[in-house]
Amino acid sequence: MTQLISSLARTQLFEDRSADQIEALLAGGRERRLKHREMLFRADDLAEHFAIVVEGALKLIRPTILGNDVIMFFAAPGDVVAALIMHHAHAAYPISAVAMGPTTVITIPKSTFNTVWASDQGILQKINGVLFSRMSEMHAQKAMTKAQLPSKIARQIISLLEHFEGEGETILPIPLTRQEIADSVGASVESVIRVMSEWSQKGVIRTTDQHIEIVRMDQIVELSRI
Amino acid sequence: MTQLISSLARTQLFEDRSADQIEALLAGGRERRLKHREMLFRADDLAEHFAIVVEGALKLIRPTILGNDVIMFFAAPGDVVAALIMHHAHAAYPISAVAMGPTTVITIPKSTFNTVWASDQGILQKINGVLFSRMSEMHAQKAMTKAQLPSKIARQIISLLEHFEGEGETILPIPLTRQEIADSVGASVESVIRVMSEWSQKGVIRTTDQHIEIVRMDQIVELSRI
DNA sequence: CGTAGCCTTGAAGGTGATCAATGTTTGTGG
DNA sequence: CCACAAACATTGATCACCTTCAAGGCTACG
Numbered sequence: 001m002t003q004l005i006s007s008l009a010r011t012q013l014f015e016d017r018s019a020d021q022i023e024a025l026l027a028g029g030r031e032r033r034l035k036h037r038e039m040l041f042r043a044d045d046l047a048e049h050f051a052i053v054v055e056g057a058l059k060l061i062r063p064t065i066l067g068n069d070v071i072m073f074f075a076a077p078g079d080v081v082a083a084l085i086m087h088h089a090h091a092a093y094p095i096s097a098v099a100m101g102p103t104t105v106i107t108i109p110k111s112t113f114n115t116v117w118a119s120d121q122g123i124l125q126k127i128n129g130v131l132f133s134r135m136s137e138m139h140a141q142k143a144m145t146k147a148q149l150p151s152k153i154a155r156q157i158i159s160l161l162e163h164f165e166g167e168g169e170t171i172l173p174i175p176l177t178r179q180e181i182a183d184s185v186g187a188s189v190e191s192v193i194r195v196m197s198e199w200s201q202k203g204v205i206r207t208t209d210q211h212i213e214i215v216r217m218d219q220i221v222e223l224s225r226i
Numbered sequence: 227m228t229q230l231i232s233s234l235a236r237t238q239l240f241e242d243r244s245a246d247q248i249e250a251l252l253a254g255g256r257e258r259r260l261k262h263r264e265m266l267f268r269a270d271d272l273a274e275h276f277a278i279v280v281e282g283a284l285k286l287i288r289p290t291i292l293g294n295d296v297i298m299f300f301a302a303p304g305d306v307v308a309a310l311i312m313h314h315a316h317a318a319y320p321i322s323a324v325a326m327g328p329t330t331v332i333t334i335p336k337s338t339f340n341t342v343w344a345s346d347q348g349i350l351q352k353i354n355g356v357l358f359s360r361m362s363e364m365h366a367q368k369a370m371t372k373a374q375l376p377s378k379i380a381r382q383i384i385s386l387l388e389h390f391e392g393e394g395e396t397i398l399p400i401p402l403t404r405q406e407i408a409d410s411v412g413a414s415v416e417s418v419i420r421v422m423s424e425w426s427q428k429g430v431i432r433t434t435d436q437h438i439e440i441v442r443m444d445q446i447v448e449l450s451r452i
Numbered sequence: 453c454g455t456a457g458c459c460t461t462g463a464a465g466g467t468g469a470t471c472a473a474t475g476t477t478t479g480t481g482g
Numbered sequence: 483c484c485a486c487a488a489a490c491a492t493t494g495a496t497c498a499c500c501t502t503c504a505a506g507g508c509t510a511c512g
Contacts, residue, residue, distance in 0.1 A: 037489095062365065062369055064369050064370075064372070064373075065373075065451055066372060066373065068372060070368055070369050070371065072365055072368060084354060084357065084358045084361065085358070087351050087354050087355065087358070088355075088358075094362060094365065095365070118347060118351070119347065121344060121345065124350055125313050125344070128310060128313050129313065129314075131310065131357060131361075132310045132311070132313070132314075134361075135310065135357075135360075135361065135364075136320060138361075138364045138368070139288065139298055139320065139321070141368070142296055142298060142364070142367070142368075142412070143288055143290050143296050144290075145296065145371075145412030146290065146292060146294060146412055146501095147290075147291075147292065148467075148468095149467080149468070177489085177490065177491090178490080178491070178492095179489095179490075179491095186368070186371030186372055187468075187469090188468070188469055188470075189490090189491085189492095190468085190469080190470080190471095190492085190493085191467090191468055191469075193491065193492060193493090194468090194492090194493090197491090197492075197493090207491095209477080209478085210490085225291055372469090374499075374500095375499080375500070403457085403458065403459090404458080404459070405457095405458075405459095413500075413501090414500075414501055414502075415458090415459085416460085416461085416500090416501075416502080416503095417499090417500055417501070419459065419460060419461090420460090420461085420500095423459090423460075423461090433459095435509085435510090436458085
């Protein structure tokens with residue numbers, strides 16, 4: 001747990017907190033290590049915990065009536081998931097959360113949220129920050145609806161790169177399949193493959209066992225704003 | 227102002243507050259009556275106020291690189307807009323807000339938010355509720371990306387009807403153009419017109435000067451889940 | 453009475469979906 | 483460590499949905 005706390009202390013959420021304070025905020029919390037593709041919680045299950053991503057990544061997905069999945073968000077270390085729902089009594093998760101690669105999270109009971117977190121102005125503010133960036137991301141995606149597929153994929157990749165690596169890095173640190181890209185931009189796998197294969201051939205990107213490397217960032221940026 | 231307070235007291239946000247409490251929360255607030263199509267604030271302007279819709283409606287729009295607009299959200303009476311951004315110092319509005327029909331709002335300075343609102347747990351919780359439903363709406367929309375246009379339009383109409391009227395009503399109380407529907411579902415005006423003209427012919431909907439009436443709700447509901 | 457905003461209709465064409473088949477890599481149990 | 487299954491990537495052909503472009507009509511309002 002001390003290990004955990006020290007890595008949490010580096011996240012945006014807890015940056016201005018002491019180890020003691022963090023420990024108090026984690027009351028009743030439990031570390032969970034998820035394997036690749038393991039589910040943390042399922043849509044429609046009763047929401048009794050929220051979670052903080054410590055390492056790895058979660059995809060927040062929702063099945064559609066048509067049978068396919070839609071990926072709403074990729075949660076990176078430091079992200080809080082299912083926090084908004086904690087304010088509702090007896091509510092169900094609106095989405096499912098699935099690990100991408102080996103992932104560590106802390107799950108915290110609703111009761112801790114409603115006692116410790118809800119009365120901590122600083123934390124609430126941080127959570128709002130997290131929500132704000134999530135909302136911004138959804139807006140950015142929606143603003144691309146009428147753009148062509150290559151632009152959408154390019155934007156998504158850039159966004160993921162920034163969200164997971166900060167600046168400068170060019171290799172996405174999570175295993176990301178073409179299907180997942182398709183599910184997040186609202187396209188079919190085949191179409192995503194056609195676009196990305198062309199990029200690979202032109203040397204714009206490179207893929208080594210599900211890890212995507214951006215070789216020519218300038219080109220991707222350009223594509224994202226056509 | 228007393229008039230205003232009494233209509234605010236009926237909103238979800240202030241339902242459990244006394245008139246005095248409401249007045250305190252509105253410190254520095256100013257009533258604004260907007261005409262149809264008048265802009266409350268513009269994207270990229272410095273965000274110094276947030277607002278509560280009292281009557282009418284606002285569309286929250288964002289221009290895209292391709293030149294067209296995207297409508298992110300339709301704000302109904304009781305909705306709070308630009309609240310999330312209040313936590314950031316010197317931030318700009320990420321979207322523009324434009325009145326649909328004659329609209330009354332209260333604009334409240336950032337300073338009030340950061341003093342009175344930020345220290346009021348109850349209010350923060352309510353705001354989270356507002357955000358939650360906004361997020362849910364974005365999710366619902368995203369879940370429809372791969373659906374066909376008629377389904378998207380049907381879903382959007384149902385969602386607006388619920389958001390603006392509660393239950394049971396069948397006439398949308400805001401002037402809503404085909405262009406606005408198109409901008410909100412990510413389609414072209416022409417396509418929206420083609421779909422809705424067919425509905426009009428079949429007697430599923432009726433339009434009288436920009437007010438849409440749902441005649442056969444069952445059909446619309448059915449269409450929304452194909 | 454002219455302009456602005458909105459609605460309508462038709463024709464042509466393209467982007468991306470769907471379907472189907474196959475190759476490749478990863479993982480697992482005997 | 484091999485064999486087989488599961489997950490993932492690929493390619494081609496066909497076709498539907500929706501966009502785009504163009505032209506015109508209707509209604510409200512200053």
